[in-house]
Amino acid sequence: MLPDVMASRLNAVMSSEVTIPVVEAVSANEAPVSTIATIGQHEGQRVTLRGWLYNLRSSGKLLFPTFRDGSGTIQGIVPKAAVPEIVFETLKGLTLESSVVVTGKVRADSRAPSGYELDVEDVTVTQRVDDANPFPIQLKEAGVEFLMEHRHLWVRTPRQSAILRVRATIMRAAAEYFDTNGYTRTDPPILTPNACEGTSELFEMDYFDDEKAYLTQSGQLYIEATALALGKVYSFGPTFRAEKSKTRRHLTEFWMIEPEVAYMDLEGLMEMAEGFLRHIVTKVLETHRGADLKLIGKDEAKLEAIIAEGAFPKLTYDEAHAMLKDAYAAGKIEKPHEYGDDFGSPDETYISSQYDKPVMVHRYPAAVKAFYMQPDPKDPAKALCVDVLAPEGYGEIIGGSQRVDSYDLLKKRIEAHGLPLAAFQWYLDLRKYGSVPHSGFGMGIERCVAWLCGLEHVRETIPFARTLNRIYP
RNA sequence: UCCUGAGUAGCUCAAUGGCAGAGCAUUCGGCUGUUAACCGAAGGGUUGUAGGUUCGAGUCCUACCUCAGGAGCCA
Known part of the structure; x- marks a missing residue:
């Protein structure tokens, strides 16, 4: 020069x-x-x-x-x-x-x-950053509100960057598992004409003239249709819940990956879910061991334990209830679990804390689960469903089930749940033309990232979190 | 929606009802191996908002606002 x-x-x-x-x-x-x-x-x-x-x-x-x-x-x-x-x-x-x-x-x-x-x-x-207006994020500690208000700058810090790299690996590994196992990615619409399950609060918007549209809360119903077309399918995209949930596990906008497979029963689904999670954890360790995971402060031994020899533990709802009953008697949980009720957050935390691998809880009472879940032929009061609970109290990361394949039963269920039959006519059609047993699940990416990184809150697992009290920046 | 907690300097936090403080950041000065470097100095305040009690309120009371955690609901 x-x-x-x-x-x-x-x-x-x-x-x-x-x-x-x-x-x-x-x-x-x-x-x-x-x-x-x-x-x-x-x-x-x-x-x-x-x-x-x-x-x-x-x-x-x-x-x-x-x-x-x-x-x-x-x-x-x-x-x-x-x-x-x-x-x-x-x-x-x-x-x-x-x-x-x-x-x-x-x-x-x-x-x-x-x-x-x-x-x-x-x-x-x-x-050159102006002397009078220094970079707002200091190397010292800062409060959550301040950091979230400056999320566009917070993402530059080494720990946040590391988390986003692990998130990218998890998303890549998740899609890769399906891509390399014969699945076809078929993404459902984001704008939907009605509530998928008729339960959650949805974000509503005007859709021309007099119609309303809603942001999807799950693509499941749509990929049931593509599964019956292509056999093994999955979807991967953002989903939206307008629930006013204020916890470390909730976002109003989050990413979900959902496989759906024709001719697959609940047992096959649980086996697939385990292979899927093992693949993700393996890839995360392969890619980030000793580097990003260390920087984030995650105990890598806990990830090793997940993929170690031995199947994921499986519990029926009844067995899990019995476990909670003992736990209450021993003073390990505060509230007794009422048989027939869904598990609360503290219940799930207790159950998962008993294992160092994800635990699969299956066959919940049909009454507390969604209308599209197939009844267990051995006990019709139970649904052929499974929740996968992550260790260390990270809660439900996967929820799935075998779907109702009978036209008459599904129609009855829709009516019993007070859902508009007309809106579900296309969904009922799937049971009219070559219906087969089929199963699928959904996994929330952010909960998975929080779990594998050992984070306190899912808001750090996505570049720009959308929560009850925040839609800026 | 309900329960609990917190709002004081740009940031993180102190302050028995009695003068508004510290660390970091900023500015100026010093230091040839620092690891969120350190040392010295300076500037920086409508204590979330509105009312009330009191000789006197950051502190006590009431309402509201904002945020956080939890419950419910869920991934």
Whole structure:
């Protein structure tokens, strides 16, 4: 680089001009562009990093800027005596989260958390954050409300970025399991003419003229149709619930992956659900062990335990009820579980806490479950359904069932639940033309991410959470 | 919708009914191996809102607002 160019850059820094455009691309004699995650491949070589200033420590004539580039963080070292004055002056006092392009030599260093440091040789500021308006998210602790209000900036922090990477892996692994096992992805509509199950509160909107439309709360009914067309199908997309739930497990907008399989019974469904979850956990460990999982603070042994030898535990509703009865008698839960009722949140937490693998609870009383669930032929008061409860109190991550395949029974059920028959005519048609036993489940992605990452709240598992009290940013 | 709790500096939090404080951040200065670096100095406040009790209210009372956690409901 020419001396007069350097001089003008130095002048710009000295006169506190805030923006130094970096339109000048990394020139031919510069080092190859690397990412921090893969920087070990360039040990001893010069590389260029394009990212942001994450932190800056200083010891007089020695600067320690930490850079991040989305793949990780690395500390640079800038001794005043060893670099051009422009480089030192540019970095000295540079504001956090200013965007920078840095060139330096990669050096292994046992003192560095990642094992590598960068001996900075050159730096260009793409945009300098204004001194008077520093980056709002500090390295120190912050409150939930403040962080959520600044979610667009919070996602830059290493832990949040790591969570989003694990989320991406989970979504990829989930789809991959079905893609490689003969399933066809058939996504149902987001806008629906009526409530799928007639229970949940739905987001309502005008749909031209006098019609109303609702945001889907599940694609299940639609993929039952595509399952009878294509055999094995799944859907993967956002779903919406207008319930005023205020807990660490609820979002008003969340992502659900739902398989549906013709000729599959409940036993087959449970087997499939286990294979599906094992695949996801395996991929998460494969991709993030020792890195993102460590950064997030998840105990990896707990993930190892899930995929360890031995089937997932299975309990009937009756067995689970008996377990809760004992637990209440022993003073381990506060409220007794009434036989016939659905399990409450504390009940599920207790049941799942007994195992280090997800537990499958099946054959609930039909009365507390959805209208489309097939009765157990051995006990028609029970439904052929299964809830998969995640360990460590993360609650129900999967809910599924074998579906009613008889036209007459389904029609009766719809009427008994007070649902408008006309709206379900197409759904009834599926039982009129070549009906078969079929089963499927839905898994909430965010609960799965919270569980596998060991998070307190699902709001951190999605880039921009939609909750009862928040629709900004 | 119900129950519980919290709102004080940009952020995180202190403050027996008696002068509005600290750490971080910001600005200025110092430091050649720092790891949320550290040391010194400066600036920074309508204590969520409205009323009330009191000589005196951040603190006590009432209402409201906002947020959080939980219940219900669910993935």
